[in-house]
Amino acid sequence: MSLITIDGVRNFDLVHTFECGQCFRWNRNPDGSYTGLAGSYPASMRLEGTRLTIDDAACAGEGFWRRYLDLDRDYGAVKNRLAKADPVLGTAIRAGEGIHILKQDLWETIVSFIISQNNNIPRIKGCIEELADRYGRPVFAFEGRKRSALPQPETLAKLTLEDLMPVKLGYRARYLIETAKQVLEKGLPADREGLLMLSGVGPKVANCIALFALGDTESFPIDVWVARIMASLYGMEEKDHKAMAAYAEKTYGKLGGFAQQYLFYYARD
DNA sequence: CGGCAGGCGGTTA
């Protein structure tokens, strides 16, 4: 156990970052701190002003958390450029001004977003927790609550649909098993095209994984919330995802992923 | 009860 202190942290907010739908394993404590896991690394963290303190339970190290939390990017510049390119986006940016896009573990992100399809956040979190509890490796316990990493591909590939029944994944269970087998055979995918080959991974899920794990900042996942808010902000048809994707590419370019997160948070808020 | 929740895969026209 080691304590990390990082000063001068700006344009960062734990609620905005952990509650914008990009991750499912962090939980808010009554005092405003967050406890959770990044892959197999557990931590608790608290932000007071511009001072971030991380209770780095498994000694992942400051470098690991800087990378995971994307602390070395100039988010002030990102927001300025986006607001300039699209004044309408300004309101959404202010609502989620402390969002950072996490750099998450690829396998964890693949599993998480396959589970996320046609599903809601509380249930996604429940499924992931149950899957980790039953078949993952225990990594730490906070205040008596045991937390485990998600099962690795080799573990998941050996499971049967029956094994996964208690996890209540529904029809997504076969996607996970099939995807685990594909990854065992061919390794983890390196790009969006590779992601789309995986069972249960379509355009929306692939865009999420590319953005949250591969660092593809131009990736612009369009879910029902983003579609809804874009329809209302830009007068587009809610079903016309093609027009939304085109607008994002033209207007936001490489910053599409950030724009998507502000829009999503604003729509949910 | 039907509708819906951060879609996908398969079928049809």
Add this chain to the structure above:
DNA sequence: TAACCGCCTGCC
């Protein structure tokens, strides 16, 4: 290639 439909599950 676009439009449609079924799908696990839980909640309202």
